[in-house]
Amino acid sequence: MKKFKRYLVTSALPYANGPLHIGHLAGAYIPSDIYTRYLRMRGEDVVSICGSDEHGVPITLKARNEGVTPKEIVDRYHSLNKKSFEDFGISFDIYSRTTNETHHKTASEFFQNLYNKGEFTEKFSEQYFDEEAGCFLADRYIMGTCPHCGNEGAYGDQCEKCGSSLNSSDLINPHSTVSGTTPVLRKTLHWYLPLDKYEDWLRKWILEDHKEWKANVYGQCKSWLDQGLQPRAVSRDLDWGVPVPLEKGKGKVLYVWFDAPIGYISATKELTPDWEKYWKDKDTKMVHFIGKDNIVFHCIIFPAMLKAEGSFILPENVPANEFLNLEGDKISTSRNYAVWIHEYLEDFPGKQDVLRYSLCASAPETKDNDFTWKEFQARNNNELVAILGNFVNRTLVLTNNYYKGQVPEPGEKNENDQNVLNEIARIRTNVETSLESFRFREGLKEAMNLARLGNKYLADAEPWIVIKTDPERVKTIMNIAVQITANLTIILEPFLPFSMEKLRGWINIDKRVWNDAGCHDLIKPGHIINKPGLLFEKISDEEIEKQMNKLLATKKKNEESGQKVVPAKDTISFDDFTKLDIRTATVLEAEKVPRTTKLLKLRIDTGLDTRTIVSGIAEYFEPKALIGKNISIVANLEPRKIRGIESQGMILMAEDKDGKLVLVTPAEKVNNGSVIK
RNA sequence: GGCGAGAUAGCUCAGAUGGUUAGAGCGCAUGAUUCAUAAUCAUGAGGUCCCGGGUUCAACUCCCGGUCUCGCUACCA
Numbered sequence: 001m002k003k004f005k006r007y008l009v010t011s012a013l014p015y016a017n018g019p020l021h022i023g024h025l026a027g028a029y030i031p032s033d034i035y036t037r038y039l040r041m042r043g044e045d046v047v048s049i050c051g052s053d054e055h056g057v058p059i060t061l062k063a064r065n066e067g068v069t070p071k072e073i074v075d076r077y078h079s080l081n082k083k084s085f086e087d088f089g090i091s092f093d094i095y096s097r098t099t100n101e102t103h104h105k106t107a108s109e110f111f112q113n114l115y116n117k118g119e120f121t122e123k124f125s126e127q128y129f130d131e132e133a134g135c136f137l138a139d140r141y142i143m144g145t146c147p148h149c150g151n152e153g154a155y156g157d158q159c160e161k162c163g164s165s166l167n168s169s170d171l172i173n174p175h176s177t178v179s180g181t182t183p184v185l186r187k188t189l190h191w192y193l194p195l196d197k198y199e200d201w202l203r204k205w206i207l208e209d210h211k212e213w214k215a216n217v218y219g220q221c222k223s224w225l226d227q228g229l230q231p232r233a234v235s236r237d238l239d240w241g242v243p244v245p246l247e248k249g250k251g252k253v254l255y256v257w258f259d260a261p262i263g264y265i266s267a268t269k270e271l272t273p274d275w276e277k278y279w280k281d282k283d284t285k286m287v288h289f290i291g292k293d294n295i296v297f298h299c300i301i302f303p304a305m306l307k308a309e310g311s312f313i314l315p316e317n318v319p320a321n322e323f324l325n326l327e328g329d330k331i332s333t334s335r336n337y338a339v340w341i342h343e344y345l346e347d348f349p350g351k352q353d354v355l356r357y358s359l360c361a362s363a364p365e366t367k368d369n370d371f372t373w374k375e376f377q378a379r380n381n382n383e384l385v386a387i388l389g390n391f392v393n394r395t396l397v398l399t400n401n402y403y404k405g406q407v408p409e410p411g412e413k414n415e416n417d418q419n420v421l422n423e424i425a426r427i428r429t430n431v432e433t434s435l436e437s438f439r440f441r442e443g444l445k446e447a448m449n450l451a452r453l454g455n456k457y458l459a460d461a462e463p464w465i466v467i468k469t470d471p472e473r474v475k476t477i478m479n480i481a482v483q484i485t486a487n488l489t490i491i492l493e494p495f496l497p498f499s500m501e502k503l504r505g506w507i508n509i510d511k512r513v514w515n516d517a518g519c520h521d522l523i524k525p526g527h528i529i530n531k532p533g534l535l536f537e538k539i540s541d542e543e544i545e546k547q548m549n550k551l552l553a554t555k556k557k558n559e560e561s562g563q564k565v566v567p568a569k570d571t572i573s574f575d576d577f578t579k580l581d582i583r584t585a586t587v588l589e590a591e592k593v594p595r596t597t598k599l600l601k602l603r604i605d606t607g608l609d610t611r612t613i614v615s616g617i618a619e620y621f622e623p624k625a626l627i628g629k630n631i632s633i634v635a636n637l638e639p640r641k642i643r644g645i646e647s648q649g650m651i652l653m654a655e656d657k658d659g660k661l662v663l664v665t666p667a668e669k670v671n672n673g674s675v676i677k
Numbered sequence: 678g679g680c681g682a683g684a685u686a687g688c689u690c691a692g693a694u695g696g697u698u699a700g701a702g703c704g705c706a707u708g709a710u711u712c713a714u715a716a717u718c719a720u721g722a723g724g725u726c727c728c729g730g731g732u733u734c735a736a737c738u739c740c741c742g743g744u745c746u747c748g749c750u751a752c753c754a
Contacts, residue, residue, distance in 0.1 A: 616753025
């Protein structure tokens with residue numbers, strides 16, 4: 001394995017439109033922090049980089065909703081999240097932001113550089129502009145008729161019917177799915193990164209040279225590469241972001257995916273004038289910690305950018321984690337369903353390590369995992385308190401009782417003593433192996449084995465009994481117990497930094513380097529230790545219930561408030577209304593449209609006729625359960641072909657709070673074809 | 678529908694290149710113990726290794742088919 005001279009560790013830039021929650025921590029920041037702290041203890045040259053990602057459309061939308069400027073939004077969450085990280089002990093060397101000057105400059109230059117080298121393809125296109133919404137429309141927000149096959153339900157980027165890929169300007173009779181209005185064409189210029197050009201080396205670099213990447217990461221990349229890469233626009237028509245640094249780029253900004261990863265570079269620049277040795281020297285090992293939603297950007301797109309630029313190194317590994325669920329449900333920022341870090345820190349002051357432990361011990365390393373408060377409690381009470389805290393406590397209490405806190409001189413060691421002492425070094429090696437392979441769960445478990453070893457040693461040696469008959473022997477036993485404790489402060493430091501600092505205070509030693517781990521004489525005889533406190537305290541059922549109730553309350557509130565009520569539409573005339581032919585009908589047959597997930601093909605009796613309607617409701621209804629149902633339809637909607645089947649009308653559905661579709665049915669049975677008015 | 682990842686004890690997870698009684702931690706049971714926050718230590722009970730086929734002397738491990746979960750994607754007038 002190659003030996004690197006220094007490390008560059010990056011952690012996904014959290015998007016500054018909401019607070020941080022446990023999913024963020026478990027996915028990226030806790031592993032990254034453990035890794036970084038470990039490397040620092042090894043004396044490696046390492047910088048850990050992070051910052052807020054503060055550009056992009058969602059932030060402008062949130063700002064608009066709240067009637068404030070985007071800047072106010074990002075300021076709010078940048079400072080909140082920066083503080084959360086600090087308070088939680090995530091030890092970035094810098095936590096920057098993408099709205100600052102250095103970043104704007106760096107991103108501009110990066111763009112300019114690629115532009116000068118001719119790496120971009122430049123393309124004028126007629127883009128649709130929604131005059132009502134006041135913005136350009138992404139292709140997928142536009143629908144219209146396919147110029148090739150006449151399919152009226154073609155999207156701006158692709159026609160599903162004939163499979164041809166389109167530009168929205170090709171569509172006949174386009175309409176905006178944002179406002180429903182007809183957008184107007186405006187000419188606009190954009191720059192594209194031709195990812196297809198880089199496919200060959202990406203394929204070799206990932207699929208051949210990095211087979212050691214985690215299966216989820218490797219598989220995801222392979223999937224993308226096998227599907228074939230497309231050029232991607234690096235600019236957007238928007239006013240919130242890094243301006244395109246070209247005369248003809250006025251009014252345009254760098255697309256957020258292009259801008260954000262450059263944030264790693266600009267943050268490093270801000271941190272040190274020596275930033276180039278971290279980014280451009282082949283002896284630097286770069287590692288990106290991210291969640292699985294970010295794999296394609298960090299494994300394919302960003303490396304393509306770096307390679308295109310030419311002077312940058314590429315990541316050695318991208319240990320992406322899967323997702324964390326919460327009490328069986330998905331974490332949701334918008335629905336406020338999460339354990340927020342800033343709230344946790346208030347509710348459990350001084351218990352950063354408990355959450356660090358809990359999230360690391362059940363991190364979603366290989367598959368999605370579920371965080372439950374009960375498990376959190378169990379991890380604390382049964383492991384941190386009972387195994388680790390207890391061992392430390394009994395060692396320090398005994399040392400104080402027997403020797404007034406003065407570490408005794410060891411006598412002759414028996415075979416078991418030797419075995420136990422030797423075991424420390426073995427545990428250290430195991431932890432190293434785990435951490436260096438990004439297996440943090442395993443590393444933590446292994447580190448905890450040292451505390452288990454300590455408990456067992458005391459139980460076997462029984463100093464509280466031997467003291468009565470052979471006090472000399474007890475000196476050896478207690479010396480060894482103290483050495484184990486001192487080793488704990490090293491081996492657990494990356495995982496539980498707050499607690500180990502506390503523990504070092506009690507045993508009255510300074511922070512030691514990783515290489516000291518395994519030593520049998522970290523603390524010299526005669527050394528005086530301090531009075532200990534409790535390293536961890538039990539967490540009561542009441543505290544846990546309180547947290548669980550909080551989540552239940554959120555759920556309940558979400559249910560009550562229901563889904564967002566969409567704004568009222570414009571007034572229409574009575575004539576407009578009478579144009580609609582809404583009537584009752586009965587489902588005669590129902591079957592799934594093959595090779596789709598959502599589509600059902602229904603045969604219905606409208607009173608006038610029997611006809612076919614294709615409807616996107618397959619996720620909510622068993623076909624046969626629909627047969628015989630009384631429904632309401634729009635009977636005079638112009639027919640349209642969906643997946644090659646002509647759909648003659650539309651079934652009326654209502655959506656409940658969970659997004660589930662519900663049939664709109666007459667309260668009492670009426671004849672088919674009865675007009676709804 | 679396409680692609681990717683996953684499915685192993687109550688829970689969280691290990692199980693290179695197929696090979697005797699499938700492992701760990703926590704939980705549970707029993708016993709021991711009392712220095713310790715009723716903590717610890719020992720022992721033990723728990724598994725159709727998602728299902729169905731196949732290859733093989735031998736499959737949790739390989740092949741084929743299927744089911745379920747998650748993600749990306751398509752689709753949803």
